[in-house]
Amino acid sequence: MSRNFLALASFLATVSAHGHVTNVVINGVSYAGWDINSYPYMAEAPVVAAWGTPNTGGGPMDVSTGYTNPDLICSLNATNAKGYITVAAGDKINVQWTAWPDTHHGPVLDYLASCGDSCETVDKTTLEFFKIDGVGLVDNSAVPGVWGDDELIENNNSWMVQIPESIAPGNYVLRHELIALHGASSEGGAQLYPQCFSLQITGSGTDEPAGVLGTELYTATEAGILVDIYNSIDSYTVPGPTLYSGASSIVQATSAITATGEASTGGGTGSATATATGTATATATTATTTATASTTTAPATSTVSTTSARSSLVTSQSPSAPSSVTSTSTTPPTTSLPGTSTLVSTTTSAPTSSTPPSTGSAQALYDQCGGLTWEGSTSCAQGATCHKYNPYYSQCISA
Numbered sequence: 001m002s003r004n005f006l007a008l009a010s011f012l013a014t015v016s017a018h019g020h021v022t023n024v025v026i027n028g029v030s031y032a033g034w035d036i037n038s039y040p041y042m043a044e045a046p047v048v049a050a051w052g053t054p055n056t057g058g059g060p061m062d063v064s065t066g067y068t069n070p071d072l073i074c075s076l077n078a079t080n081a082k083g084y085i086t087v088a089a090g091d092k093i094n095v096q097w098t099a100w101p102d103t104h105h106g107p108v109l110d111y112l113a114s115c116g117d118s119c120e121t122v123d124k125t126t127l128e129f130f131k132i133d134g135v136g137l138v139d140n141s142a143v144p145g146v147w148g149d150d151e152l153i154e155n156n157n158s159w160m161v162q163i164p165e166s167i168a169p170g171n172y173v174l175r176h177e178l179i180a181l182h183g184a185s186s187e188g189g190a191q192l193y194p195q196c197f198s199l200q201i202t203g204s205g206t207d208e209p210a211g212v213l214g215t216e217l218y219t220a221t222e223a224g225i226l227v228d229i230y231n232s233i234d235s236y237t238v239p240g241p242t243l244y245s246g247a248s249s250i251v252q253a254t255s256a257i258t259a260t261g262e263a264s265t266g267g268g269t270g271s272a273t274a275t276a277t278g279t280a281t282a283t284a285t286t287a288t289t290t291a292t293a294s295t296t297t298a299p300a301t302s303t304v305s306t307t308s309a310r311s312s313l314v315t316s317q318s319p320s321a322p323s324s325v326t327s328t329s330t331t332p333p334t335t336s337l338p339g340t341s342t343l344v345s346t347t348t349s350a351p352t353s354s355t356p357p358s359t360g361s362a363q364a365l366y367d368q369c370g371g372l373t374w375e376g377s378t379s380c381a382q383g384a385t386c387h388k389y390n391p392y393y394s395q396c397i398s399a
């Protein structure tokens, strides 16, 4: 046991590379993501709304056999989240990442898929995703362009997505994804980084949009996947199915964290039973109207990539004035349960970007950097990135 533990511990210490979602913020309430640095090593990980994955290296999904790998659904060997977050249709979710490498340009996409009775038990291979957000090339004035990913970085490594008001209430998986196109000029070069959260969406919408299986979202040769971003391109078509008509494009902003919430557990549509903290539910509910009111958005399609979108980001985003969501939090959430409320009085808008621990030496270009039995370093020298070819072998390739 101790031997295994040591192996795991050394693995833990060498975790590095791309990034992961640390948490999501809804109306000021922060909910934990899947903590890749500790949860995979626990016999029983904490209950969170994020789907689990052993993808400790944070690397892209294996697409060596095409973009049909079930890992593309919700990340490497993803397992259903044990909890969910209740959110109102129309609410905005701020997905907060660790620092995203600025070499990794590409689109940011968000999808929803209905789970039916329960996202905790649904078979992920049956989930049918419809796209609610897709931001690709924002500014093409200088190669390789400014992309959704770059907006995310500029937005404090976070991304704001709005749950469409028009969709029917129910249990949904939010599939949030970054695509890196730096190697996309050759087939299989586009890197996909999907992560999922389970949501219970409330509201009075009625739409049940048709979706696409996670293993059928993309093809290796479609325009948004096979593309050379180091040659000037006039336009870019965000890959995947067309954008759901009820989706809205919103101005990017960060969300200040004013409280922490815990994922709910148990079934039941409509009633948020077994909520661990009174804080979370109370806040989320009261803030709903404000969030809706603050949606100063211009509808846009997924293929729109104009400079104006970019500038609107810049102007709208002043770090000292966090998004309107914050104002709702001035009403202190009713802390019905003593000790469960972790109210933060100051507005800390920054996602805690964990600096990858640097232990040992980074692997040189073309050296092994991972694999099931690999006990060496999983980080690559500067300019190289650890690419997973299969569960048994990862290699440092040019970033």
Ligand SMILES: [Cu+2]
Residues within 6 Å of the ligand: 018, 060, 104, 180, 191, 385, 386, 399
């Ligand atoms: Cu990479």
